[in-house]
Amino acid sequence: MNDTSDDQPAAGAEPQDDIVLGSLGAGPRDTHFGRSLGHRELRAGMPRLPRGGLVGMQRSGGLRFTSVAVVVLRDGRVRVARGVVDRWPVRSDEVRQLGDDAMATLLMLLHQSGVRRLHGETGRQSPDGYAYEIVARPGRRRYAVTVFTGAIPDTLQPLITFLSTLLNETGE
Numbered sequence: 001m002n003d004t005s006d007d008q009p010a011a012g013a014e015p016q017d018d019i020v021l022g023s024l025g026a027g028p029r030d031t032h033f034g035r036s037l038g039h040r041e042l043r044a045g046m047p048r049l050p051r052g053g054l055v056g057m058q059r060s061g062g063l064r065f066t067s068v069a070v071v072v073l074r075d076g077r078v079r080v081a082r083g084v085v086d087r088w089p090v091r092s093d094e095v096r097q098l099g100d101d102a103m104a105t106l107l108m109l110l111h112q113s114g115v116r117r118l119h120g121e122t123g124r125q126s127p128d129g130y131a132y133e134i135v136a137r138p139g140r141r142r143y144a145v146t147v148f149t150g151a152i153p154d155t156l157q158p159l160i161t162f163l164s165t166l167l168n169e170t171g172e
Contacts, residue, residue: 049135049142050079055110057163061130061149070166076103078166106162110136113159115143126150132160 049056052073060067069081076098098106115136129149134156136143147156 049137053135053137055106055134055136055138055159055163057135057160058133059130059164059167060133061128063128068167070163072098072106072163072166076100080167107138109159109162110138112155114153114155115145115159134159134163 050071050073052075054072054074056069056071058067058069067082071079073079078096078098115134116138126149131146131148132152133146134144145156147153147160152160
């Protein structure tokens with residue numbers, strides 16, 4: 001069956017500028033605004049961990065809006081900051097040391113969490129929910145992801161639970 005119609009353009013013909021698909025015309029267009037961000041531009045907005053930091057989590061939100069952050073250093077030290085946290089705890093009154101078993105568990109959860117594949121924000125924050133900002137440096141590269149209560153990926157939940165217990169054990 002061969003349909004030939006007068007309204008179909010001939011093969012190789014120039015597109016007509018008056019034909020619009022959605023809001024995009026077939027004419028010339030400016031695409032330089034659609035360029036993707038370079039590696040350095042992406043890393044510039046990413047939160048930094050303190051020197052020696054392995055993983056950090058900041059939990060903020062809730063009905064009374066609280067903010068708390070925990071950082072686990074590569075040597076097993078745990079630092080916690082409470083109140084309105086605007087940066088990762090570099091020094092803290094609440095310092096404790098993770099044992100070898102806990103560090104092994106943390107490294108396993110960090111590997112299984114898929115934090116290397118996740119990036120940016122996942123989901124939307126509800127008014128009484130929590131936002132979890134996680135930054136990890138398991139090797140030479142930093143990875144960051146923000147997730148919200150109700151939209152936490154299954155692979156990331158065990159890591160958030162583990163880091164939350166560190167917050168609770170230090171006095172919350």
